[in-house]
Amino acid sequence: MASNILCRKIGYAFNHPKLLRQALTHRSHSLPHNERLEFLGDSILNCAVAGLIFRRFPDVTEGDLSRIRANLVNQQALAELAQTLELGGLIRFGEGELKSGGDRRPSILADTLEAVLGAIYLDGGFPEAERVVVSLFTPLLQGLDPQILSKDPKTLLQEYLQSRRLALPQYIVVAATGEAHQQQFQVECVVPKPSLRTAGTGASRRSAEQEAARQAYEQLQTQN
Amino acid sequence: MASNILCRKIGYAFNHPKLLRQALTHRSHSLPHNERLEFLGDSILNCAVAGLIFRRFPDVTEGDLSRIRANLVNQQALAELAQTLELGGLIRFGEGELKSGGDRRPSILADTLEAVLGAIYLDGGFPEAERVVVSLFTPLLQGLDPQILSKDPKTLLQEYLQSRRLALPQYIVVAATGEAHQQQFQVECVVPKPSLRTAGTGASRRSAEQEAARQAYEQLQTQN
Structure with missing residues (x-):
């Protein structure tokens, strides 16, 4: 058999x-x-x-x-x-x-x-x-x-798109809430093509961007 | 101890x-x-x-x-x-x-x-x-x-938001690619508050919406 x-x-x-x-x-x-x-x-x-x-x-x-x-x-x-x-x-x-x-x-x-x-x-x-x-x-x-061990999600996403000659993502802060010492940022990562939007939250703008980039990168990897 | x-x-x-x-x-x-x-x-x-x-x-x-x-x-x-x-x-x-x-x-x-x-x-x-x-x-x-056994993600998301007196989500088709018999839809689910955007793809508009809703619903549940 x-x-x-x-x-x-x-x-x-x-x-x-x-x-x-x-x-x-x-x-x-x-x-x-x-x-x-x-x-x-x-x-x-x-x-x-x-x-x-x-x-x-x-x-x-x-x-x-x-x-x-x-x-x-x-x-x-x-x-x-x-x-x-x-x-x-x-x-x-x-x-x-x-x-x-x-x-x-x-x-x-x-x-x-x-x-x-x-x-x-x-x-x-x-x-x-x-x-x-x-x-x-x-x-x-x-x-x-x-190399993937040392690269952050924004870098990985950028390299992924560049290697395919695709436009780079934009990061947009859509919300910043909470008081100064405990702020929460919400950032969107907008990839033009393949059209994709992901959201990330974090205690800093940078960490929210990284989280949004991570989600976008993972979605792109799963789509293939 | x-x-x-x-x-x-x-x-x-x-x-x-x-x-x-x-x-x-x-x-x-x-x-x-x-x-x-x-x-x-x-x-x-x-x-x-x-x-x-x-x-x-x-x-x-x-x-x-x-x-x-x-x-x-x-x-x-x-x-x-x-x-x-x-x-x-x-x-x-x-x-x-x-x-x-x-x-x-x-x-x-x-x-x-x-x-x-x-x-x-x-x-x-x-x-x-x-x-x-x-x-x-x-x-x-x-x-x-x-009940969660019989409810689809769009219904679950709607009920979640309604129970908190929050605005309902919008679903926007951002892309439809492929030929007629094998189309791929990409839909965004936009939740006004807490501000959230998720994307879903599927072979029909409905299934792409359900996927986007599922992601939004899961994100809302994790945030709490």
């Missing part, structure tokens, strides 16, 4: 193959499909990667850990992993979805990989799911751009 | 009390403080609650599971749990932070509870941390408003 090859690749054999079958069933095919498992798998993935990088980078700050994780866990990275595992050919689709190329769509590949992780968690417990995540993501740690 | 009382309340005894001590150290006090543990604890919490509600609500959709979790895991809920555990009095602060009431600030209480969960994960493994999360959150499941 083709899914046995998958199990060999990820190094996990299911006690209940029905769970794997569900994880590989797109909602266009039939019930039970994989959307609930994807919800579960998404948080297992984030949690396992958090543990992995927490241990691997004992000296980096919380902010850098978040950045590293966002860099590792995003649709593009997951879709590439799914392609390596040749997941697309194992997914059960409805006819229309298959005809329109669902088995190559990055969002579907990424979601299905998450669903498989959710299924492993239910089948074998968190430590087993974590083990699979660690084996999938450890090779990606080597390819990690060490 | 006061922290022994905490351990009894949460039903977990640390093998390495140093980890608990770090979890209870605010960054204003000294290094090592609890911010890295908080990063870890946040994802453990989300993951454990995902597992809890996945099992507890076998028939609800992925979207409803997300809504239920957002309702359970937010700053206010975490701060209340932290208060029940009398966490505030156990946190080590710098002098300034303590004087300005840090031990009662909801964001600090919520973050510290997350850090404690991160410490349990490192000390005893995921299953132990999960057990503590389940024991803390199971009582909250009873208080869950069953």
Whole structure:
């Protein structure tokens, strides 16, 4: 069976193959499909990667850990992993979805990989799911751009847009509330193309800008 | 020791009390403080609650599971749990932070509870941390408003604002791209007060609006 090859690749054999079958069933095919498992798998993935990088980078700050994780866990990275595992050919689709190329769509590949992780968690417990995540993501740690460790979100956003020859963002203070010693700023980050607006709040204008930039940067990364 | 009382309340005894001590150290006090543990604890919490509600609500959709979790895991809920555990009095602060009431600030209480969960994960493994999360959150499941299961984000956002006598949001289509059979809509949700703008994309205007509303609703819930 083709899914046995998958199990060999990820190094996990299911006690209940029905769970794997569900994880590989797109909602266009039939019930039970994989959307609930994807919800579960998404948080297992984030949690396992958090543990992995927490241990691997004992000296980096919380902010850098978040950045590293966002860099590792995003649709593009997951879709590439799914392609390596040749997941697309194992997914059960409805006819229309298959005809329109669902088995190559990055969002579907990424979601299905998450669903498989959710299924492993239910089948074998968190430590087993974590083990699979660690084996999938450890090779990606080597390819990690060490620069992301030192760059703030505004810089990252600017470089992202510049590298694509897109217009730079504008930052607009939309509100400043509270008394002098305890002010709260709300700043909008407006990206002209792809059109995007995010809001950030903070105790200084700068920190509110950074927060808005972080959200914009993360949205741009997820959209791809 | 006061922290022994905490351990009894949460039903977990640390093998390495140093980890608990770090979890209870605010960054204003000294290094090592609890911010890295908080990063870890946040994802453990989300993951454990995902597992809890996945099992507890076998028939609800992925979207409803997300809504239920957002309702359970937010700053206010975490701060209340932290208060029940009398966490505030156990946190080590710098002098300034303590004087300005840090031990009662909801964001600090919520973050510290997350850090404690991160410490349990490192000390005893995921299953132990999960057990503590389940024991803390199971009582909250009873208080869950069953209505949130059937309400879409636009409705939830509208009701949230109405209940606070605030102006209703506007939805603005800012972009519609792609050909007729595969259009992508980008919609902004503009909340006048507290001033907030979020963006959502979707294959229909309605789904883009729902996504923008969902983000606005979640931001409003986190702000409190």
